[in-house]
Amino acid sequence: MNVRRSIVVSLLALLATSGAQAGVLPEDRADILYHLYDGGGVEIDGPSVLVRKQVGKSTSIVANYYIDMVSSASIDVITTASPYKEERKQWSLGMDYLRGNTTMSVNYTSSVESDFDATTYSFAVSQDMFGDLTTLTLTYALGDDIVGNSSDPTFKRENDRQHYGVGLTQILTRNLIAALNFETITDEGFLNNPYRSVRYADAGSALGYSYEPELYPNTRTSNAIGLRAKYYLPYRAAIEGEYRFFTDTWGIDGNTASLSYIHPMGPWTFTAKYRYHDQTGADFFSDIFSRSEATNFRGRDKELSPLTSSTFKLAASYEFIGGAEGWRFIKKASVNASIDFLSVDYHEFKDLSTSAGFPNEPLYVLEADVFQLFFSFWY
Amino acid sequence: MNSKVIGRILLPLILLASLSACSNIEPWVKPYERDRLADPIMALDMHPVSSSYIQHVYEAREGARGGEGGAGGGCGCN
Numbered sequence: 357m358n359v360r361r362s363i364v365v366s367l368l369a370l371l372a373t374s375g376a377q378a379g380v381l382p383e384d385r386a387d388i389l390y391h392l393y394d395g396g397g398v399e400i401d402g403p404s405v406l407v408r409k410q411v412g413k414s415t416s417i418v419a420n421y422y423i424d425m426v427s428s429a430s431i432d433v434i435t436t437a438s439p440y441k442e443e444r445k446q447w448s449l450g451m452d453y454l455r456g457n458t459t460m461s462v463n464y465t466s467s468v469e470s471d472f473d474a475t476t477y478s479f480a481v482s483q484d485m486f487g488d489l490t491t492l493t494l495t496y497a498l499g500d501d502i503v504g505n506s507s508d509p510t511f512k513r514e515n516d517r518q519h520y521g522v523g524l525t526q527i528l529t530r531n532l533i534a535a536l537n538f539e540t541i542t543d544e545g546f547l548n549n550p551y552r553s554v555r556y557a558d559a560g561s562a563l564g565y566s567y568e569p570e571l572y573p574n575t576r577t578s579n580a581i582g583l584r585a586k587y588y589l590p591y592r593a594a595i596e597g598e599y600r601f602f603t604d605t606w607g608i609d610g611n612t613a614s615l616s617y618i619h620p621m622g623p624w625t626f627t628a629k630y631r632y633h634d635q636t637g638a639d640f641f642s643d644i645f646s647r648s649e650a651t652n653f654r655g656r657d658k659e660l661s662p663l664t665s666s667t668f669k670l671a672a673s674y675e676f677i678g679g680a681e682g683w684r685f686i687k688k689a690s691v692n693a694s695i696d697f698l699s700v701d702y703h704e705f706k707d708l709s710t711s712a713g714f715p716n717e718p719l720y721v722l723e724a725d726v727f728q729l730f731f732s733f734w735y
Numbered sequence: 736m737n738s739k740v741i742g743r744i745l746l747p748l749i750l751l752a753s754l755s756a757c758s759n760i761e762p763w764v765k766p767y768e769r770d771r772l773a774d775p776i777m778a779l780d781m782h783p784v785s786s787s788y789i790q791h792v793y794e795a796r797e798g799a800r801g802g803e804g805g806a807g808g809g810c811g812c813n
């Protein structure tokens with residue numbers, strides 16, 4: 357861990373002292389978004405407001421306020437608990453400082469729920485090099501989570517997260533840009549969900565099984581490498597491909613790929629995207645254990661099951677302020693709407709809400725729609 | 736193991752970064768040839784507010800995470 361930290365710190369120092377050409381700060385823009393997730397008995401909606409503004413010649417400030425209003429009667433909840441409503445509020449404040457070709461960024465994020473607080477501090481250094489064809493970015497983030505339990509006010513557990521990232525963005529030709537990202541995340545602390553249970557075979561129970569609390573390992577380290585490339589087509593349109601490989605110490609290996617097509621038409625921009633994700637399950641996942649406390653660690657979270665998910669997205673943007681003149685201090689503005697049709701097939705997690713009794717329950721399938729509507733302003 | 740893997744990946748990057756101090760490499764795409772790359776449709780993250788939201792949706796419903804840029808905290812995943 358210390359070796360890793362010292363490598364990251366020395367790289368940050370190296371980048372901070374090198375280069376003295378001209379980089380650019382992110383554009384000034386504000387976004388007001390409404391999001392709605394609806395599927396699997398869960399409805400989550402709320403706003404997200406993101407504002408970015410340059411201050412002086414070399415500093416840009418960014419702030420975000422985000423709310424999830426959750427109304428849940430999910431498969432986990434209806435089989436072992438009671439439906440609930442709750443709210444998650446998240447805000448973040450960040451700053452980018454540009455010096456020559458180097459951009460240094462800091463960000464603070466706080467997320468608060470009735471039973472889960474997450475605080476994240478992140479730092480990044482980005483360096484443009486080789487005539488601005490290449491951008492190297494190093495990121496480090498430190499997260500402190502406090503896990504509570506709504507039925508036990510004295511319950512409080514901690515989780516420390518560390519994120520290490522390296523990103524390389526490369527202009528390859530006048531029509532092609534690519535980015536390679538590598539990220540390691542380590543967790544240490546209370547990683548399971550205090551409300552979730554596993555089931556085990558129990559001949560003494562009328563159902564044929566009983567429940568006991570899940571128990572996860574106290575550590576997790578994951579590595580992900582992602583490659584994306586975007587190509588400008590001979591007519592004015594773009595195509596983007598993305599692939600990510602994921603592996604972690606819990607035994608989950610995942611492959612994610614997506615393909616997008618972006619087509620502008622006058623003031624309109626249309627996007628269609630297909631995303632595919634496939635993963636193996638965690639070593640300690642089982643839909644049903646052979647007996648109580650059958651293994652040292654045990655989980656039945658559907659996210660840890662082997663699964664395949666696919667998403668089809670359609671999005672449209674309409675630019676209602678634009679051109680050379682803009683309107684007052686606004687240079688450009690657009691209204692954007694999108695819908696994602698998400699479908700997840702679980703290969704081992706079974707649906708206990710059906711009338712089929714043990715052990716003939718069907719595998720669970722999640723179908724969800726994710727809707728977004730947002731206004732964007734550039735100034 | 737992880738330190739070794741990271742070392743293997745970071746070492747070439749350190750050398751790459753060191754080279755930037757003496758950047759004599761001729762950019763093969765000239766600044767005046769970047770008009771298409773400057774088109775908003777070519778931005779790798781066209782709408783950050785939307786992409787960070789949808790990334791959160793996936794992280795709460797799949798076992799994988801990271802490798803796609805920054806992410807927020809919190810769960811909202813029951």
